[in-house]
Amino acid sequence: xxRDGEIRVLHVDDDTEFAEIAALHxxxxxxxxxxxxxxxxYDGLDRLRSESIDCVVSDHDMPxxxxxxxxxxxxxxxxxxxxxxxxxxxxxxxxxxAISAGVTEYLQKGVGTDxxxxxxxxxxxxxxxxxxxxxxxESERQLSTLISNLPGMVYxxxxxxxxPMEFVSEGAADLVGYDAAAIESGEVSWGSLVDDDDADRLxxxxxxxxxxDEPFEVTYxxxxxxxxxxxxxxxxxxVDTDDGIELLEGFITDITARREREHEVDRERRFTETxxxxxxxxxxxxxxxxxxxxxxxxxxxxxxxxxxxxTSMNTLDFVPExxxxxxxxxIADTLDTGHTKFEVPIxxxxxxxxxxxxRGSLIEDADGGVLGIAGIARDVTERKARERKxxxxxxxxxxxxxxxxxxxxxxxxxxxxxxxxxxxxxxxGELLGTPARKxxxxxxxxxxxxxxxxxxxxxDESWVTYEMTVTxxxxxxxRAENKLAVLxxxxxxxxxxxxxxxxxxxxxARERKxxxxxxxxxxxxxAMYVLxxxxxxxxxxxxxxxxxxxxxxxxxxSDPTRFMSPEDVRTASDRIQQLVDDPDRTxxxxxxxxxxxxxxxxxxxDKVAPLFDxxxxxxxxxGVIxxxxxxRERERDLERYETIVEAVGDPVYALDDDGVFTxxxxxxxxxxxxxxxxxxxxxxxxxxxxxxxxxxDDLIQELLDDPETDTGTLEMHLVTRWGETIPCENNLALxxxxxxxxxxxxGVIxxxAERKEREQRLSxxxxxxxxxxxxxxxxxxxxxxxxxxxxxxxxxGDASAAAERMEQLIDDLLTLARQGQSVGTTETVDIATVAxxxxxxxxxxxxxLVSGATDTIEADPDRLRELFENLFRNATDHGAEDVVVTVGxxxxxxxxxxxxxxxxxxEADRDRVFERGYTTSENGTGFGLAIVEDIAExxxxxxxxxxxxxxGARFEFRTTPADR
Numbered sequence: 001x002x003r004d005g006e007i008r009v010l011h012v013d014d015d016t017e018f019a020e021i022a023a024l025h026x027x028x029x030x031x032x033x034x035x036x037x038x039x040x041x042y043d044g045l046d047r048l049r050s051e052s053i054d055c056v057v058s059d060h061d062m063p064x065x066x067x068x069x070x071x072x073x074x075x076x077x078x079x080x081x082x083x084x085x086x087x088x089x090x091x092x093x094x095x096x097x098a099i100s101a102g103v104t105e106y107l108q109k110g111v112g113t114d115x116x117x118x119x120x121x122x123x124x125x126x127x128x129x130x131x132x133x134x135x136x137x138e139s140e141r142q143l144s145t146l147i148s149n150l151p152g153m154v155y156x157x158x159x160x161x162x163x164p165m166e167f168v169s170e171g172a173a174d175l176v177g178y179d180a181a182a183i184e185s186g187e188v189s190w191g192s193l194v195d196d197d198d199a200d201r202l203x204x205x206x207x208x209x210x211x212x213d214e215p216f217e218v219t220y221x222x223x224x225x226x227x228x229x230x231x232x233x234x235x236x237x238x239v240d241t242d243d244g245i246e247l248l249e250g251f252i253t254d255i256t257a258r259r260e261r262e263h264e265v266d267r268e269r270r271f272t273e274t275x276x277x278x279x280x281x282x283x284x285x286x287x288x289x290x291x292x293x294x295x296x297x298x299x300x301x302x303x304x305x306x307x308x309x310x311t312s313m314n315t316l317d318f319v320p321e322x323x324x325x326x327x328x329x330x331i332a333d334t335l336d337t338g339h340t341k342f343e344v345p346i347x348x349x350x351x352x353x354x355x356x357x358x359r360g361s362l363i364e365d366a367d368g369g370v371l372g373i374a375g376i377a378r379d380v381t382e383r384k385a386r387e388r389k390x391x392x393x394x395x396x397x398x399x400x401x402x403x404x405x406x407x408x409x410x411x412x413x414x415x416x417x418x419x420x421x422x423x424x425x426x427x428x429g430e431l432l433g434t435p436a437r438k439x440x441x442x443x444x445x446x447x448x449x450x451x452x453x454x455x456x457x458x459x460d461e462s463w464v465t466y467e468m469t470v471t472x473x474x475x476x477x478x479r480a481e482n483k484l485a486v487l488x489x490x491x492x493x494x495x496x497x498x499x500x501x502x503x504x505x506x507x508x509a510r511e512r513k514x515x516x517x518x519x520x521x522x523x524x525x526x527a528m529y530v531l532x533x534x535x536x537x538x539x540x541x542x543x544x545x546x547x548x549x550x551x552x553x554x555x556x557x558s559d560p561t562r563f564m565s566p567e568d569v570r571t572a573s574d575r576i577q578q579l580v581d582d583p584d585r586t587x588x589x590x591x592x593x594x595x596x597x598x599x600x601x602x603x604x605x606d607k608v609a610p611l612f613d614x615x616x617x618x619x620x621x622x623g624v625i626x627x628x629x630x631x632r633e634r635e636r637d638l639e640r641y642e643t644i645v646e647a648v649g650d651p652v653y654a655l656d657d658d659g660v661f662t663x664x665x666x667x668x669x670x671x672x673x674x675x676x677x678x679x680x681x682x683x684x685x686x687x688x689x690x691x692x693x694x695x696x697d698d699l700i701q702e703l704l705d706d707p708e709t710d711t712g713t714l715e716m717h718l719v720t721r722w723g724e725t726i727p728c729e730n731n732l733a734l735x736x737x738x739x740x741x742x743x744x745x746x747g748v749i750x751x752x753a754e755r756k757e758r759e760q761r762l763s764x765x766x767x768x769x770x771x772x773x774x775x776x777x778x779x780x781x782x783x784x785x786x787x788x789x790x791x792x793x794x795x796x797g798d799a800s801a802a803a804e805r806m807e808q809l810i811d812d813l814l815t816l817a818r819q820g821q822s823v824g825t826t827e828t829v830d831i832a833t834v835a836x837x838x839x840x841x842x843x844x845x846x847x848x849l850v851s852g853a854t855d856t857i858e859a860d861p862d863r864l865r866e867l868f869e870n871l872f873r874n875a876t877d878h879g880a881e882d883v884v885v886t887v888g889x890x891x892x893x894x895x896x897x898x899x900x901x902x903x904x905x906x907e908a909d910r911d912r913v914f915e916r917g918y919t920t921s922e923n924g925t926g927f928g929l930a931i932v933e934d935i936a937e938x939x940x941x942x943x944x945x946x947x948x949x950x951x952g953a954r955f956e957f958r959t960t961p962a963d964r
Contacts, residue, residue, distance in 0.1 A: 007127050008052060011037045012044040012070065013059040025116035033120060041070035048078060054127045057119070060087035060094060068094065071101045082126035086119060152253030159210065159238070159246035162191030166247070175232070175254055177225025195221040195229070210238055210246060219255065231259045282377040285363070290315035290331055293372055302379070304349035320347050330360065334373050338362045343380065355380050403501040406487070409494055411436050411449070423501065426473040444468035448484065452497050455486045467504065479508040527625040530611070533618060535560060535573065547625065549597035568592035572608055576621045579610045594625065603629055651749040654735065657742050659684050659693075671751065673721030692716040696730070703734050704742060710734045718749065727756045823860040823938040830856050831896050835887040838868035846881045852888040857896070857959055859939055867935045868898070870928040871955055875900040879952065895941065895958040901950035910945040
């Protein structure tokens with residue numbers, strides 16, 4: 001709808017001249033009316049759907065859809081839109097049908113301009129009535145919405161006993177449980193719902209306000225339909241009279257929850273005041289200036305001042321003068337941070353100073369405004385005494401050298417000294433509250449618990465000592481001796497235990513180490529021996545005896561040269577001396593041979609170390625011998641395989657289970673551009689595309705899923721350091737593993753670019769054979785069939801021409817298939833001579849050759865001639881019969897060119913002329929220029945297509961590398 005006052009009218013009339021006149025007159029009669037016109041009903045409907053229109057004026061007699069049909073179509077979509085039927089051929093039947101269809105006004109066209117004044121009045125009246133109706137409906141809707149959303153009920157009542165209701169909103173049901181109809185009918189009297197105790201008071205309050213001609217506000221209790229008592233708040237006033245009785249209108253809402261909250265707040269206030277006065281600590285509330293607002297009885301009892309005296313006192317009056325700044329700072333801190341805690345003495349009325357701890361918190365209103373500071377003051381006299389005592393004991397405990405701890409009755413650490421924290425490798429704060437079980441082995445913890453119970457049950461036993469295993473915060477296990485005692489309170493109840501810990505790890509370790517080493521030496525698989533400072537064998541294990549084939553008793557006391565060559569003995573002695581001279585080294589390893597009881601020699605690895613006594617003096621040496629015969633054989637095999645891998649011309653690699661290079665051979669660098677050091681440690685996706693990596697993963701998974709197969713082939717595109725891609729074949733295999741788990745892959749990569757090129761050439765050849773040869777073959781077959789059927793030998797000429805085109809196609813294809821981009825032996829040839837020989841072999845009719853190439857080049861003469869023949873044939877096929885072909889040299893002897901004065905090659909097609917099968921001639925094969933490009937590139941020349949000086953085609957061949 002348009003804005004207020006403006007009326008937008010759609011006039012539909014097939015007489016466009018009349019419509020224009022009507023628009024001029026209507027807009028002149030009424031400035032608020034603006035017209036848009038349409039010549040037919042269908043366009044009128046489209047206009048209504050796309051624009052805001054206030055009224056439709058329509059003729060009746062119109063082609064395709066008349067005025068009545070248009071009216072019905074409008075009513076189907078726009079029911080309330082004013083519609084004026086303004087027709088020149090009206091009658092009673094049309095008028096009746098229009099009224100039945102819902103026309104707003106019916107007006108017959110007349111003569112003169114007065115009819116437009118009548119039409120404008122009818123339009124304004126129709127639109128005004130519609131707008132008034134819409135405004136009334138909107139007002140009623142808003143009022144209904146307002147009343148339905150009020151949290152209570154709206155009413156109209158008579159001001160007489162019982163307040164009979166003439167109107168009640170639907171909110172009555174939620175408010176008192178009775179629907180509006182029951183209250184309005186008098187079935188339920190509102191006065192009967194009012195509590196009897198409130199009825200008289202309520203009547204008096206209402207009548208007093210009415211007499212003063214003022215609105216009334218009252219609060220009272222009502223009984224709902226289910227017997228519940230609810231508190232309501234009512235506001236009303238006199239709005240009218242009926243037979244001398246005032247009519248009241250007002251609003252009633254439920255305030256039960258608010259009343260309950262108010263009562264609850266009052267109860268909490270009384271409870272809080274009672275509680276504050278009952279606590280032993282001093283409670284206070286002060287304003288930001290330190291003036292007392294509220295205090296409990298304890299404040300008066302502690303300070304000795306009466307309540308009336310305290311009323312006129314400031315906070316500073318209760319502390320010594322030297323503490324005034326501390327109080328002022330504490331108030332400022334509380335106002336800034338919201339909380340404070342500090343200690344100052346209270347100065348009583350008698351002048352006594354009592355140590356107190358103050359805790360204060362900021363009090364704010366709902367809007368964040370400061371109301372004051374509330375706090376608690378507590379007498380800390382006894383605490384101070386205990387703290388002094390505690391400091392004395394702490395000094396003693398912290399200066400004892402042994403770790404000490406206290407556990408509570410649940411076994412959690414309540415105290416630990418510095419030594420205890422250091423012993424467990426953690427901070428003291430981390431220990432407090434932690435169960436001792438966390439650091440003590442379970443069997444030892446259970447043993448300690450039993451001992452605590454025993455000590456508590458036997459008062460004559462004060463201490464008990466036992467050994468336990470302790471695990472530090474770093475996971476280190478230590479052995480300790482724990483001297484344990486119990487703690488009890490004044491009533492004799494168990495409150496925990498204390499312990500003094502002494503580490504005995506070294507002592508226990510030494511005892512066990514000897515046992516462990518003896519067991520280790522005797523049970524380890526390697527041969528082991530001990531020599532004294534003179535080099536005599538003092539100990540061998542069973543493995544050494546078995547290795548040499550002697551009993552242990554036969555070996556001990558012998559000189560090592562009995563079982564080793566003198567040269568190996570000297571090597572071992574030298575290595576031991578080097579270790580003695582270098583304290584930073586502990587072990588050394590060398591290869592040597594042992595000689596067994598049968599004289600057999602075995603290659604071994606001997607790991608030797610010197611022995612020292614407690615004073616650091618050399619007392620001998622130890623050795624561990626390991627047979628490395630198999631390892632030496634594996635090393636020889638590895639050397640052979642490495643030689644083979646490096647000798648393979650193709651890149652070879654190995655990957656771990658994450659696809660990371662662990663090995664590449666030297667052949668990898670020429671193909672990829674990456675050296676060994678650059679690839680090892682990198683993922684294989686450095687030389688593969690994401691798609692090929694994914695396909696490779698799929699192939700590996702297939703190999704893993706098939707236990708019968710461990711090799712496979714993957715065609716991929718290898719990505720070089722410079723971003724180039726090379727088609728390759730990757731023959732990969734799963735690496736073997738002892739446990740059957742996937743450990744990686746190895747592969748050989750082979751460049752298949754030439755093979756792919758051959759496959760592409762074969763594909764092109766097959767495509768042409770299957771497509772380009774089919775057309776001339778069909779011509780031959782069709783012409784021969786027609787000749788046979790009609791006897792007309794004229795068809796044979798067309799068949800012969802098609803056969804000749806097939807022959808040319810086959811020759812070109814064979815050239816591409818057999819020679820491709822290869823050339824034979826090259827020699828120095830004269831360009832002009834080769835060009836003239838080529839011209840002589842091509843049917844040139846009236847064409848002419850102009851040769852200005854008086855230079856020589858290095859080329860295969862036969863293939864160069866073939867290049868010229870194809871270019872000459874291309875010129876004569878596409879040019880006129882008298883086409884002129886020129887062979888010349890490029891500037892600065894950079895190459896040669898072949899140009900003609902034919903139609904030339906459009907710039908948009910020049911990039912395609914060398915494509916196989918591309919031709920614009922009906923008789924062309926599309927392979928001549930492809931052969932030209934192959935021959936040029938086989939020689940290392942760069943071909944290009946441009947326009948000649950005569951507007952024809954010009955083919956340039958750059959033979960000098962610097963210009964290519």
